[in-house]
Amino acid sequence: MTTQIVILAAGMGSRLGRSLPKPLTELSDGRSIMQQQFDNIHQAFGADVNVTIVVGYKLEHIVEAFPDASYVYNERYDQTNTSKSLLRALQASKDGGVLWMNGDVVFDPEALVRAGDLVAADRSFVSVNTAKVSDEEVKYTTDANGHIKELSKTVVGGLGEAVGINFVARDDKAALIRHLQKVADQDYFERGIELAIEQDGLRFTPVDISDLYAVEIDFAEDLERANLFV
Template identity: 75%
Template structure:
């Protein structure tokens, strides 16, 4: 399967307190976060999987570390959030469906194996963890049919957390991009998904990976937790 994948890696990641971009943070097994992501992508989808990375802060360090990847530059990385970085990447990947992930997620390689069936059906999805619901994280609710209804950090009575690994189908991509263009510069890409659900009828499936690990590394304690798995 030749799959278009996107890694969002433009941010400064200042909360972790490192000088390099957060995806270049080294894990206890000697790999960087981004190397673990690349390894997981190729293990699930083969060596011909196409990786496009959105860079901004200290972009040259990521390009030097992964010269074979394709790159999109967000020159406004210090003024915009993930909605605008993702919009740039989706525009560079043609009409095909796209799997994308935040560049700071350390995750179980079995997650992408679980995603294959949904991707082969071209079903848009958000990867979720129902084992915990933290106020700081992106939370979600579902409608009567079991599809994602609300998706943001401000959701009340969320039934789980979004992990930061997602897929938009070829049929949903145009509407999603239109909504990403509408949202504010400081909005996360989840705002574009919410609008596409509400206004374009996007049917977004939750893919539960509560039995597997996925750690978004924002702080030093997150890195310590991620290192327990790798």
């Protein structure tokens, strides 16, 4: 089955202070954040793979930059968080699992190559960085079998950080959709994953990419750091 890939790009990205949607921010090599993501996706899954972008804020700029992508519109982009953008994408997806990423992450191409085996095996996962555990980031813990147990910014004793590249398997997707429907508008999608694990017994494997780069661009200093890698 063809790999389904989603980029969440509906938000306003106000903290970076740019006029265009944050995924269109230019990197030092001349590409935008989203173009770097597309290049990574094509390297891992081939040139013909279809990518769906969840848009909202100034969507016309993203549509103009990536006319060949598919689109899902979060009309409440200014009132909701990533949980509701992912919900719309999963509801619009075809049968099968879905790989998704936040539209503001600059990351090593190898991160998707490494995840390819789990995608092919249709096993849900969360990509993580165990090299640092910052208070303001989404952190995780694992159960006795090594699967994700807790996943939020408020986790105590986190083993690492989620980097914003994730996959939900075909058989897990319906449960995740149900929980994304239940969570608050301002919740991150990780809350839906956490509830699906807790209440439905879903198993998400942590995929360690600590030896690779993955930078979430929220502030100017994040952009400076990302530009050291591209």
